[in-house]
Amino acid sequence: MLRIISFFIILLLGLPLFAKDKPVLTVYSYSSFLSEWGPGNKIKQDFQTKCDCLVNMVSIDDGVMILNRLRLEGERSKADIIIGLDTSLIGQANKADLIQPHQMTRPTNLAIDWWDKQFIPYDYGYFAFIYNKEHITSPPQSFAELLNHPEWKIVYQDPRTSTPGLGLLLWVNNIYAQDSANIWQKLAKQTLTVTKGWSESYGLFLQGEADFVLSYTTSPAVHMINDNDHRYQAAIFDEGNYRQIELAAITKYSQQPELAKQFLAFLLTPAVQQLIAEKNIMYPAVNTTVPAAYAEIPQVTKSLSFNENEVFNNQKKWIKQWQRAVSQ
Amino acid sequence: MATSRQPIAAYLPGIMVVIFITTIVVSALASLWWFAFTNSDEPFYFDSYLWQIILFTFIQATLSTIISVILAVFFAKAIYQNHFIGKAWLLRLLSLTFVLPSLVVVTGLIAVYGAHGWIAKLCLYMNMDYSFSIYGLNGILIAHVFLNFPFASKYCYQSLLLIPNQQRQLAEQLGLSPVYTFRYLELPVLIKQLLPLSGLIFMLCFSSFAIVLALSGGPKYTTIEVAIYQAVRDFELNQAVILSCIQLLFCCGFLLLLKRLEPKKSPLLINNNQPYVSRRNQWQNYGSYSIVAVGALFISLPLLTIVFEGIYHASYLFLTKSLVVATFTSIIVAVCSAVLAMLQAILLLWTNSRLQFVGKNKLSEILMLLGTLILAVPSMVLSAGFFIVFYRFSDTSGVIFILVVISNSLLALPFILKQLSVPLTDLTKQYGFLSQSLNIKGFRYFYLIEFKALKKLFVYSFTLACIMSLGDFGIIALFGGQQFMTLPYYLYELISHYRYPEASFSALLLLLISFLFMTLFEYSHDDRT
Numbered sequence: 001m002l003r004i005i006s007f008f009i010i011l012l013l014g015l016p017l018f019a020k021d022k023p024v025l026t027v028y029s030y031s032s033f034l035s036e037w038g039p040g041n042k043i044k045q046d047f048q049t050k051c052d053c054l055v056n057m058v059s060i061d062d063g064v065m066i067l068n069r070l071r072l073e074g075e076r077s078k079a080d081i082i083i084g085l086d087t088s089l090i091g092q093a094n095k096a097d098l099i100q101p102h103q104m105t106r107p108t109n110l111a112i113d114w115w116d117k118q119f120i121p122y123d124y125g126y127f128a129f130i131y132n133k134e135h136i137t138s139p140p141q142s143f144a145e146l147l148n149h150p151e152w153k154i155v156y157q158d159p160r161t162s163t164p165g166l167g168l169l170l171w172v173n174n175i176y177a178q179d180s181a182n183i184w185q186k187l188a189k190q191t192l193t194v195t196k197g198w199s200e201s202y203g204l205f206l207q208g209e210a211d212f213v214l215s216y217t218t219s220p221a222v223h224m225i226n227d228n229d230h231r232y233q234a235a236i237f238d239e240g241n242y243r244q245i246e247l248a249a250i251t252k253y254s255q256q257p258e259l260a261k262q263f264l265a266f267l268l269t270p271a272v273q274q275l276i277a278e279k280n281i282m283y284p285a286v287n288t289t290v291p292a293a294y295a296e297i298p299q300v301t302k303s304l305s306f307n308e309n310e311v312f313n314n315q316k317k318w319i320k321q322w323q324r325a326v327s328q
Numbered sequence: 329m330a331t332s333r334q335p336i337a338a339y340l341p342g343i344m345v346v347i348f349i350t351t352i353v354v355s356a357l358a359s360l361w362w363f364a365f366t367n368s369d370e371p372f373y374f375d376s377y378l379w380q381i382i383l384f385t386f387i388q389a390t391l392s393t394i395i396s397v398i399l400a401v402f403f404a405k406a407i408y409q410n411h412f413i414g415k416a417w418l419l420r421l422l423s424l425t426f427v428l429p430s431l432v433v434v435t436g437l438i439a440v441y442g443a444h445g446w447i448a449k450l451c452l453y454m455n456m457d458y459s460f461s462i463y464g465l466n467g468i469l470i471a472h473v474f475l476n477f478p479f480a481s482k483y484c485y486q487s488l489l490l491i492p493n494q495q496r497q498l499a500e501q502l503g504l505s506p507v508y509t510f511r512y513l514e515l516p517v518l519i520k521q522l523l524p525l526s527g528l529i530f531m532l533c534f535s536s537f538a539i540v541l542a543l544s545g546g547p548k549y550t551t552i553e554v555a556i557y558q559a560v561r562d563f564e565l566n567q568a569v570i571l572s573c574i575q576l577l578f579c580c581g582f583l584l585l586l587k588r589l590e591p592k593k594s595p596l597l598i599n600n601n602q603p604y605v606s607r608r609n610q611w612q613n614y615g616s617y618s619i620v621a622v623g624a625l626f627i628s629l630p631l632l633t634i635v636f637e638g639i640y641h642a643s644y645l646f647l648t649k650s651l652v653v654a655t656f657t658s659i660i661v662a663v664c665s666a667v668l669a670m671l672q673a674i675l676l677l678w679t680n681s682r683l684q685f686v687g688k689n690k691l692s693e694i695l696m697l698l699g700t701l702i703l704a705v706p707s708m709v710l711s712a713g714f715f716i717v718f719y720r721f722s723d724t725s726g727v728i729f730i731l732v733v734i735s736n737s738l739l740a741l742p743f744i745l746k747q748l749s750v751p752l753t754d755l756t757k758q759y760g761f762l763s764q765s766l767n768i769k770g771f772r773y774f775y776l777i778e779f780k781a782l783k784k785l786f787v788y789s790f791t792l793a794c795i796m797s798l799g800d801f802g803i804i805a806l807f808g809g810q811q812f813m814t815l816p817y818y819l820y821e822l823i824s825h826y827r828y829p830e831a832s833f834s835a836l837l838l839l840l841i842s843f844l845f846m847t848l849f850e851y852s853h854d855d856r857t
Contacts, residue, residue, distance in 0.1 A: 036650055037825040064561050071563055072363070072716060092563075158541055160558035188546060193463050196541045196554075199823045203435055204542070206828065208444040222826040316562075323377050327548045 023053045025259050028066050029083040032280075034059040039272075039279040040083075047266055053259055062163055063089055063246075070098045070251065080254040081263055083122065087245045087305065088166060090119060091312025099249045100257070102264055109270075109286045112245065119247035122267050123282035126241035126300045127167040128234040129154070129212040130219050136211060142238045143175060143183065146190075146212070153192040155201045156214035159319055162197045163244075168214050170311065171242035173318050174304045180318075184325035191326070217241065217300060218281045221293040230296070240302030246282065337770070342679020345672045346698050349738060353702055356713025357569075363716055364565030372570050378555060385551040386578065388465065388540070389533040392472035393526050399477050399623070401518060404484030405510075406619035409605065418624055420846040422482035425475050425627060427795045427842050428634075429816045430538040431823065432835045436630030437462065437471055437543075439637075446629065467543030472536065476529045478627050480522070483747070486785065487521040488514060490751065496604040506612070516591065523590050524746050527583045531703040534579060556706045565712075572709045579704035583697065631839065638836020641829035651830075654818040655837065658798050661729070661814060662845075665736035665797035670790050672699075672737065673744040678774070680749060681756035696749060700742040710735070728812045736797035743796065744789040751782055791849040795842040815841075 027044075034040035034057050044055040060066045063084045070077055085093060093099055099118045106115045114121050129146065131139055140146040146154070157165030172180045172187075192210045195201040205213035217234040224230055248267055250260040266272060273284035278291050407415065425433070440446050441462040451458035462470065491513060499509050537553040544550060552575055559568035608616075676699055683692040702710075714731060721727035759777050763769070768776060779786060798815070813821075815838050822831035 031821060032824050035821045035825065036648075037821075037827070068561070068563055069715075071367075072712070073719060076720075158547065158554070160554060161541070161561065191546050193542060193545050194547060196538045199820060200431055200434060200538065200542045203431065203823065204438065207435065207438050207442060209438055209442050219826075226826055320375075320377075323547055326546050327377065327380065 023256055023259060024056050025051075025053055025080050025256050025263060026056045026058060026078045027081045027083060027263070028058050028060055028069065028079045030062045030066065031059045033084060037279060039275045042275055042279075043267070043272055046272070047263060050266070051259060051262060053256075055263075064163065067093055067096070067098075071096050075253045077251060077253055079251045080256045080260045081248060081250060083246075083248045083267075085119070085247045085249070086163065087114075087243075087247070087308065088170060088311045088315070090116075090247070090308035093249075094118070094308070095312070098252050100252045100254065102250055102261060104261065104264060107268055107286055109288075111283065111285055111287050114245055116247075119249045120264050120268065121245045121285045122248050122273075123276050123280055123285055124243060124245040125216045125218055125282040126243050126303065127164060127171055127214060128217040128219075128236065128241050128300075130205065130215045130232055130234055131212050132231050133233045134231055139233065139235045140237070141235075143172075146235070146237075147183070147186045150190060152190055152211045153209070154187065154190050154212045154214075155192045155204050155210035156194060157198055157201055158194050158196060159322060162195075164198050164214055164216075165194075166315075167242055167244055169315075169318055169322060170306060171304065173314070174242060174306060175239045181321055181325045184322055185328065188326040188328075194326075216244075216282070217297055218283070218294070221291065221297055222281055224293040224296060225291060234298065236298050236300055238301065240304040241300045243300075243303045243305045245285075245305075246280075338682040339679050341675035342677075342683075342695055345676045346695055348672070349702065349741075350698055352734065352738065353705060353710070355717055356710055357572075357705070358713075359716040360565060360709060360713035361569050364569050367565070372566055378552075378571075381550055381552050381555055382574065382578075384549055385534055385553075388468055388472070388549070388551075389530050392469055392476065392533040393530045395469060396473050396476040396480050396529055397522055397526050399473065400480035400484050401522070402619055403477070403481045403623040404488060405514070406616040406623070407481070407485055408488045409608070409616050410613075410620060411605065412617070412620065416850075418620075418627075419482065419485065420843060420850065421624075421627055421631065422478040422485075423792055423795065423846060424631065424839065424842050425478050426792075427798055428835075428839070429819060430536075430542070431820065432634060432838070433471060433475065433630070434539060434542045435835075436634050437467075437474060439633035440629045441470065446633070461545075463543055463545035465544075465549060467545070468540050468549065471539045471543055472533050474626070474630065475536075475539075476532065480525060480529065481623070483521065483525055484518060486747075486788075487517050490521075491517055491604075493604040506608075519591060521750060523586045524749075527586050528700070528703065528742055528746060530582050531579045531700075534582075535575065535704070535706060553706055553708075557708050560708045560712055568706075568709055568712075572706045575706060576701075576704045580697075580701075583700070587693065634832070634835050634839055637832040638839075641832045642836070643829070643833070646830045646833045650813065650818065651834065651837075654813045654815045655841070657813060658815040658838075659841065661732055661736065662794045662798040664733045665740060666790050666793035668733060668737035669740040669744055669793040669797075670786075672741055673748060673789070674774070676741075676745065677748055677752050681753045684753045685756045685760050696745060699745050702738045703742050725812050732812070732814075733797075737793070740793035740796045744793055747785055747789045747792070748782070751785060752778060755781055787849050791845050794845050798838065798842055798845075 025047075029040055032038050040057055040059075044057055047053075048055055058079070060069055063086055066082050066084055067089055070079060070082065073079075101117045102120055104120060110121075112121060112124055114124075129140075133139070136152075140149070146152065156168055159165040159169040172183055176183050192204065193201075195204070198215065201210075201213050202215060202219075204210055212235070215234075217236070220230075220232040220234055223232050248264055250257060250264065254260050268286055270286065270288040273286050273288045274290070276282065277284045277288070277294070283294075284290065407418065428436070438445060441460065442448065445462075447460075448458045461467070495513060496509075499513055504512070535551070535553045537551050537557065540549065540551050541554065552571060556568050556571045556575070559565070559571060676695065680692050680695050683689075683695065714735065718727065718731060755778055763773055763777060815834065819831055819834045819838065822828075822834060
């Protein structure tokens with residue numbers, strides 16, 4: 001036993017000592033991007049074979065925490081690249097002044113109408129309510145329809161603690177603006193519960209506790225790919241579904257700006273984009289082949305979004321409004 | 329008393345531990361505070377919603393604590409009084425609910441009480457209407473009772489074992505009714521042991537939040553910990569620091585209140601080897617057996633769903649390299665954390681019992697409070713503070729390992745202290761003078777007197793610390809990640825990638841390892857004395 005333990009400790013202590021002579025590119029990303037089912041590891045390997053450098057992937061909870069980590073570390077941060085902030089976080093990131101312009105030209109094969117001097121989009125998706133089509137035979141076509149069925153139970157995530165939860169907050173405010181407090185109260189009557197994160201709520205949904213769960217339009221594809229299970233569907237709303245774009249950027253204090261630029265360009269190559277669509281289960285940012293299951297997913301008819309200032313200036317106000325409305 | 333003067337060696341160990349703990353906690357908090365102060369211009373706000381949260385947090389924590397403890401007394405008494413097949417198994421189960429990740433607990437409870445749970449299916453089969461909803465206050469209470477009541481029962485059971493059998497015999501010869509026996513023999517012992525435990529349960533429920541959120545039915549019922557979590561996420565560190573001070577204040581207040589309630593005079597506690605079974609009539613027998621049955625069902629049903637799910641989905645294909653590595657990392661972290669926690673507890677208690685021996689109760693109280701206080705510090709604030717102090721080393725796995733072990737040991741410490749403090753103090757009161765006259769000191773005293781007398785409790789405390797550290801992943805979320813993965817962390821990753829069969833298998837594995845720890849240590853300390 002002692003031998004195993006000491007072996008382990010030596011192994012753990014020794015890992016960072018290998019091969020220091022090559023330049024090291026440090027990338028911060030969220031944990032599911034870097035996990036063994038995410039695209040992170042393959043991207044790292046592929047880039048390393050091209051760049052004659054080492055890529056050090058650091059996994060951090062989620063986009064918000066990546067931003068916080070940068071804020072905590074300030075100019076002493078080792079991060080060169082961050083992957084995983086989304087469009088609703090740009091305002092905060094800009095205010096904290098942590099990013100440098102990437103100086104890349106807009107690719108001609110970009111699949112979305114979004115480009116920025118500081119951030120590059122690497123994938124995108126739409127928030128949607130997922131249902132089981134064996135239980136819900138006439139799915140709602142709009143928020144109004146969803147809220148017109150008092151017997152439907154809905155589970156979503158807390159916007160204070162979760163990214164999709166915040167997405168719903170933006171979605172509702174985008175459609176209903178002044179009237180959203182009213183909508184929250186209506187939704188509250190059908191809400192089974194609000195969970196801390198996505199995992200808990202999706203679990204409740206799969207256990208049959210709720211009829212609808214807030215997730216992404218692409219979520220059903222995973223069930224098709226993993227288990228050949230075609231029961232789950234995303235409800236597409238006539239008013240539109242809120243779009244989330246995931247972003248990568250070069251940090252302000254990066255020691256390797258050239259290498260970092262190469263890496264961002266690499267992220268947008270069709271091969272990597274294909275990998276992201278396959279393993280991050282989001283739409284690729286440039287035109288490329290997507291997994292076959294994506295063909296089965298209904299297309300979003302109208303894409304909704306705010307610009308970063310609208311999010312930045314209103315987020316706290318909207319959260320308070322939500323709190324008040326659902327606590328009554 | 330001339331003999332009551334203690335050499336410096338008696339104080340040093342405890343003081344060292346307290347300095348170690350407070351240095352870590354205070355430096356983490358202070359650095360966060362300092363950072364918040366210098367880097368943020370956000371004003372602190374205190375609105376009516378926050379008041380509502382604080383009030384609700386307090387109410388649910390109080391209710392959860394009271395229900396858990398009262399049920400625990402009845403359940404423990406029923407287990408104590410009866411011999412039945414599977415008693416040893418049940419006793420081992422009692423510490424398990426404590427260690428499960430919140431996600432697994434919620435899943436287990438929903439599988440039993442949910443709209444399509446076992447009870448609902450049973451009702452449907454019997455053509456009965458099942459309208460119970462596990463969401464809202466009752467869900468929160470069920471979850472908190474499910475988490476804390478079994479542990480409290482185990483603790484009560486051990487307390488009952490501490491009542492000398494001679495006293496029970498005497499009570500029986502005097503013809504005391506069960507009510508009177510409870511009132512005069514058992515209640516004083518239980519109160520002495522349960523009040524400090526109530527403090528721990530209160531703090532756990534006060535700061536619980538993933539479970540509260542999942543079962544609350546909405547933000548109408550949230551805890552102050554959510555507000556703190558949100559403040560850290562929004563980088564309103566001032567707000568986070570002030571809110572965690574409020575939380576700290578509430579928890580300290582509750583602990584002091586409990587201290588006030590503690591009776592001044594209390595019986596001495598010594599461990600018996602066998603429970604004493606008194607004579608009872610048929611009805612009393614039926615009553616206590618049904619309490620055992622209901623309690624055992626309440627604890628085991630959600631666990632059984634985890635087991636069934638795990639077995640149903642089990643496949644050797646799931647034994648991937650990552651799972652094996654995560655499992656080994658967890659076990660090694662758990663054992664190291666437990667060793668460190670035991671070391672701290674023994675040193676701290678060494679000084680504590682000697683302080684009590686010479687009547688320095690105030691000092692002893694402060695010592696124990698400092699050992700417990702870490703539970704009242706929100707984990708998010710603690711990890712953020714830890715991070716500011718140590719982030720320079722955050723990409724060195726060795727340092728992460730040490731940090732994780734230290735923080736796990738600090739979190740397990742309060743529970744070990746509660747287990748051991750009263751019996752150790754009583755032992756010192758009993759054998760203090762004798763061992764002084766025989767010149768038994770230092771390590772020899774610890775081994776001959778304390779360890780030999782309370783071997784079972786020591787081993788149990790160690791095991792508890794092990795399984796508590798197995799299930800915890802608080803700080804790893806901030807530091808760890810791919811290069812340092814424990815089993816609970818891996819479990820969350822599986823779920824966030826829609827790998828449900830593998831996840832249920834991993835949850836089963838986590839449960840099995842905890843159970844194995846419990847069993848292994850029980851057999852390894854076969855009493856030969």
